[in-house]
Amino acid sequence: MDSNIVRLIITGLCLSLAACGGGGGGNGGGGGSDWTPGTFQPSDSFAAQCAAPRSGTNPETGLPYADVQGTTLEENNFLRSWSDETYLWYDEITDQDPAGFNNPLVYFDELRTFDTTTSGADKDKFHFTFDSDEWFQLSQSGVSAGYGAAWIILSQTVPRELVVAYTEPDSPATAPTANLARGARILGVDGVDLPTANSNADIDILNAGLFPAGPGEEHTFVVEDLDAGGNTREISMTSVNVTAAPVQNVKTVASPMGLVGYLLFNDHIATAEEGLVDAVEELAAAGIDELVLDIRYNGGGFLAIASELAYMIAGDAPTAGRTFEAMEFNGKHPATNPVTGQPLAPMPFFSTTRDFSVPAGQPLPTLNLSRVVVLTGPNTCSASEAIMNGLDGVDIEVIQIGGTTCGKPYGFYPTDNCGTTYFTIQFRGINDKGFGDYTDGFSPGIGPTAAVLPGCATLDDFEHALGDPLEQRFQAALLYLENQSCPPASATADAGTDRTSAPLSATDGIMPRTPWRENRILRQDATQP
């Protein structure tokens, strides 16, 4: 049965129950509704009419909050009209009476497409909300509370498994007292056994220790280092505001094809602009012949930084006058950005700095390469995928080594209303050839997705440092560059089901597909008592 039909039946049952007074939960928006299916008032006519209006200053604008006393129905009406105006697939929303929902968050969940892609995945995987007070929070670029160890969760549920993916320099994780490195397994936190803990109280302890809310929290960890032969050690770390280094491990490796440059690019934060410029200058000065760009853990960020990097890789000739990425809104807005009101103009390949962390207008260094190898995985997302798609669009050969990317050719203008910031997909990014259909991600070689790039499917390898030519993805990249072949199947095998016995070189990290904060944490196993 079509999923939309099932949903409508369920929704209809709920509405019927509500009419009988027995529905509970999600229904009853309060007050009468002037709902006419398919007819929409401008969203502005409902904006900031809140069931619980805020007072004080809006830190986004510096002006008093515009909130006035309203109702849940008016909040729902705002969402309904706003979605009709700006949602990319507005014509796939099933119009439902906003008076039938007494919680805007529940109603918002309905205001999206429930269609699936050819792979069977949800067409819209990125429909979510965030508390506005938290969304408004700012930080020094790259600064967040923690230990400087990037955890990767190989299994969220019992038997739970978590390892260190990489570390930040000059952080508690790399201090001599902790000395954590990639591949170290965390087996316990504050006396709770990480693989097996399954009570709510123990899960809370694990999450509180692994993801401290702020600086100054001290927690203890049981660690099994690589090559420790099963021996463990206990360490204590105190959280601080760690400053991330978004560009790391810049190096060159001699190979039969010439000098291969490598750089690890983890995050499109503002300080990455300076890091990337420095890295490319270093690699250009070394005279590299090939580049391996490691973006396996890069979930995106400032899109203009992606454009800058793409330019630095390709250079002037292939990119001059070409589109890095153009925004495509829904069919109601073929020429104008419905959020800013500005005419749509494609983002070019930026050839100068943009004042993220280097003063604006400085010429960017270039490598002038005709091909690039990207190391990818499920955490490669959004602006990182835009680098791949943008370069592919101007016929730079993009060779992909690793796992299928997350599949996010979309963007939002996060919109606050009454204390909740709503994220609804509003545009798709397309390259110079008009391609932006990678909802199922980019896949190397062969793959389950429509967006296939040349390369090799290779799993993550936590038994070697990032940038080590023996690390499986880097090794596969070097092999592919040399003779266009992939490593034996053992390096590309699926992770398997028995993660506790699988070597770390045969596993790949799991990233929850929805960005709700709750999903970053470890979960209780529903199958356990």
Add this chain to the structure above:
Amino acid sequence: MTFRDVPALACIALLAAACKVTPMHEDRPARIVNPTGESRAELRRVVSDMLFGADVALADDALTTSSVLIVERSRVRSLASPPLSGRDLGQPERFQLVKSGERCLLIHGKDQARYELLETECVAE
């Protein structure tokens, strides 16, 4: 009598911990030395004030190695929590610390507003 002539008097009417000022001396890029709990709290408070009261997290060594401070939307740096947007079309906020005479001033790049840091020791780069 103008504000330019008597900055100390004008400051009394402004924030208790930080004064919006106009330039009197040549600005020289500067960095903080000997930071204290009070100076860190002051810096955080002034940056927050310049950003309409937004909650801002700063590193303990902010502005101690560079005269430039860049502020952007917070993100949880966890692999399991990817950037919420991922295709950010905005720009970060940029601040520069300068030494102007004996004073340490923080300048907001967006509007060139200048605030004096009273609890902070700084040296020209």
